[in-house]
Amino acid sequence: MAQHYFDSDPDAAHRRATVDLVLADLHLRLETDRGMFSPDKVDLGTRVLLESVPAPPAHGRLLDVGCGYGPIALTMAARAPEASVVGVDVNRRAVRLAQGNAAKNHLDNVDFYVVDADGNPAESPSDQAAPGTDAAAAPPALAGPFDAIWSNPPIRIGKPALHGLLRTWLRRLAPGGTAHLVVQKNLGADSLHRWLESEGHPTERAASRAGFRILRVHRP
Template identity: 35%
Template sequence: MSEEKNQMYFAADPTAKHDEHVVDYHVDDIDLKFTTDAGVFSKMRIDYGSGVLIKTMKDVTFPKEGILDVGTGYGPIGLFAAKFWPDQTVDMVDVNERGLNLARQNAKNNHISNVDIYTSDCYAQVDNDKKFGLILTNPPIRAGKKVVNEILMGANEHLVSGGVLLVVIQKKQGEPSARKNMTAIYENCEILTRDKGYYILKSTKN
């Protein structure tokens, strides 16, 4: 496998040769178009797990204190959140600069303005004083358990009381351990959805 093809999507500055595509995705009466590229996660289609999270999250109740999408890539989860809750500001963060540039382009092309898209390694560049009512993530499994656990555990410091963490993860890629860790951190973890091996896990900060 070539170095370009083997390059992980969580690289800060992907060097893979550009290969842009436009993908459509719709939920209910919302239809968004996303420009994707090589060097970002799931460039040919909206990842199935992300789709399950998008369809599930629209029915979740949470404190209206802002939303954070961790590992946003080219932006499908965060931009749908911005459409579902136009009265909320959605912070969208990633380490992948190519993905972030695409997310900004996709926000503009879909006429979505209630977003703040910026670089952050997990929560490192998220304002410590800023707390959210909802944190969303399709964590980068290939980055390793340490990164995934940092996303799951770190959310606790960035949620308001009663705030909700929603995670999509496949059973074969660590759902049981993720659920165990979330239960230990938040003292609760609910399975909202199971779909083709993908689980939507929900924890609420007490």
């Protein structure tokens, strides 16, 4: 059966690798593996996002939706060391690598959680819960509200699932908070922009580069 980066338990054979995320203000070395999004390099959309967004709030709670092995959440944590950062993904293999990448890069203000399609905890972080812990009772951190959301959302899960995911997490944005989403133009960035507006989320195109749009979503 074909494997996708949005599978919860990918069974692709392991092939560990290391990629470097080099930005003007930081350098992160990240461990990756097969069975997750862009394991061979930090993808261009993520780079466009991280090079285009303004600095995250210095304090408060920050969220990365679809964190993969952690490049966006870890950048937020490095840029806002006094903030509390959360990364979420359905992919258990990716989340466990993200946890390890946080430790390897000495970032202790970020936690990662495996969630289901509705944003509910699928399990507790391995470094915070013993085997058999009731995951549903574990992380109040997932409830929000979040002062900022950065995301390279999983467009290829299809529109109904994507819209459900965005409804789940955008309603956890704090009043006055802002979400930045990076979406490839030829994968529906402009139609997503229109959909967000139709859902009552004021949205603007914050940047456009290399075929990607950065959509800035405000919560009044």
